[in-house]
């Protein structure tokens with residue numbers, strides 16, 4: 001039996017992982033499940049999957065979690081430290097799918113077991129990619145990508161030499177506002193930005209798809225994970241979202257990964273790796289689909305992509321500043337404090353200020369400096385947001 005833990009079990013990726021594990025209970029022994037605030041879902045899954053421990057991030061919910069788990073034999077705990085402790089309980093495979101910066105520390109701890117970390121939490125790679133991957137190497141741990149584009153690249157690279165790769169092309173749906181007139185974007189509402197044309201995902205990542213901040217993060221994630229140069233990485237709009245990524249080789253061949261809109265494919269690939277096992281996802285009917293289309297992303301519609309280029313070229317702590325500034329700007333958009341098109345200028349301003357005034361470029365990357373950068377970038381973003389109001 002494979003011992004598995006899910007950090008962020010109550011979320012969109014977490015629930016898809018739970019679904020795959022639930023289908024094959026004899027194959028998996030569940031160690032730890034963690035959640036943020038959704039105590040009912042956490043308790044129900046911990047009972048059903050007979051987890052050793054369930055951890056809720058919000059301390060106030062511990063009494064309720066304990067009540068819900070009475071008689072189940074599942075241990076209950078709460079708080080960010082308890083999530084990190086649960087991540088160190090021996091498991092062969094851990095899914096890292098807490099959203100945002102909160103996912104870094106538990107994933108870091110899980111790596112210390114020297115087992116496999118399935119990494120959905122893209123913020124970990126964008127903010128701290130070089131030290132995270134060094135940490136994995138140091139502990140002989142394996143990191144497998146779960147983001148669909150990166151899983152696709154990983155699969156296209158099986159048996160290939162990375163030195164023969166000329167370029168990596170990740171696809172983007174174009175998000176909710178792909179076909180909107182540019183001058184209407186300014187008035188885009190939260191509800192409009194929260195509806196994705198192809199994928200059913202958490203709210204934050206759905207809004208990040210509309211602004212392409214999600215794709216911007218994925219460009220950076222590609223650089224960190226596969227170790228290629230920024231100029232080898234491209235994003236292309238592919239409205240059907242059936243090709244998830246392509247790898248172009250030095251002999252002119254392009255390997256494309258085609259699959260349905262279902263995160264259980266990428267999650268299942270990481271869960272079963274290095275084998276492939278049957279997965280409960282749709283089989284595509286290509287004749288019915290008929291055509292796959294592509295177009296270049298317009299710079300004016302998606303300023304986040306240019307910001308990602310700067311971040312990739314500068315490297316270092318720029319990724320941490322970028323993620324935190326983006327997160328803060330997204331909070332402000334969700335709260336109704338700024339408009340949809342004001343998010344990118346806020347992030348841009350933070351990065352400019354932090355490079356010129358805070359000397360970001362020369363700082364060494366450690367977990368502490370990543371944390372300091374996070375705090376500073378959030379403060380600078382709050383200032384930039386206040387200036388707009």
Ligand code: NDP
Nearest residue numbers: 008010011012013035036037038098099102120121201202
């Ligand atoms: P969700 O918002 O659906 O779920 C996030 C999970 O993290 C939930 O379990 C939530 O708990 C938990 N959580 C939130 N805040 C904290 C915190 N401070 N401490 C501990 N746990 C917390 O997100 P998604 O599942 O959509 O995304 C998860 C990650 O995977 C993100 O990094 C995202 O970018 C990435 N990803 C997602 C994809 C998708 O299809 N959804 C595709 C590719 C990558 P609760 O709900 O109980 O409050």
Ligand code: MG
Nearest residue numbers: 147148149218
């Ligand atoms: Mg993705």
